[in-house]
Amino acid sequence: MRIGHGYDVHRLAEGRKLVLGGVDVPYERGLMGHSDADVLVHATMDALLGAAGQGDIGRLFPDSNPAYKGISSLVLLDYVMERLTQGGLRVGNLDATILAQRPKLADFLPQMQKNLALHMGIPPERVNVKATTEEGLGFTGTGQGIAAHAVVLLEP
Numbered sequence: 397m398r399i400g401h402g403y404d405v406h407r408l409a410e411g412r413k414l415v416l417g418g419v420d421v422p423y424e425r426g427l428m429g430h431s432d433a434d435v436l437v438h439a440t441m442d443a444l445l446g447a448a449g450q451g452d453i454g455r456l457f458p459d460s461n462p463a464y465k466g467i468s469s470l471v472l473l474d475y476v477m478e479r480l481t482q483g484g485l486r487v488g489n490l491d492a493t494i495l496a497q498r499p500k501l502a503d504f505l506p507q508m509q510k511n512l513a514l515h516m517g518i519p520p521e522r523v524n525v526k527a528t529t530e531e532g533l534g535f536t537g538t539g540q541g542i543a544a545h546a547v548v549l550l551e552p
């Protein structure tokens with residue numbers, strides 16, 4: 397077995413859609429970034445690449461490449477999974493945490509789990525997505541941004 401950890405953060409800004417785990421979450425602001433800035437999928441991809449010993453998404457999908465502008469991060473996840481599958485690895489399970497003061501995410505977590513499971517080729521029961529506020533502390537607590545942590549297990 398191989399274990400990997402991923403962490404990502406994006407700034408919240410006006411005039412952007414908020415996409416988390418491939419779900420359009422209704423909110424007055426969204427995350428800034430070159431792609432759709434899906435912080436949960438980005439943390440997940442970094443965990444997958446970390447477990448596989450294949451670097452990180454910055455190396456794989458550089459911001460300087462116009463091909464990735466506005467792209468759905470789930471498409472990037474498909475590409476990461478293709479690499480892992482070619483390397484003879486499959487996902488055992490994923491556990492992730494979103495750090496966001498607002499909006500409330502509980503209602504959207506099941507769909508995020510389904511999306512991630514589908515794109516990683518595993519049953520939804522093997523994907524766990526949690527959300528927590530940070531008691532008003534730090535950049536997530538004051539609503540400046542949203543962060544995500546992910547831990548994955550890869551199996552041969």
Ligand SMILES: [Zn+2]
Nearest residue numbers: 404405435438
């Ligand atoms: Zn990111």
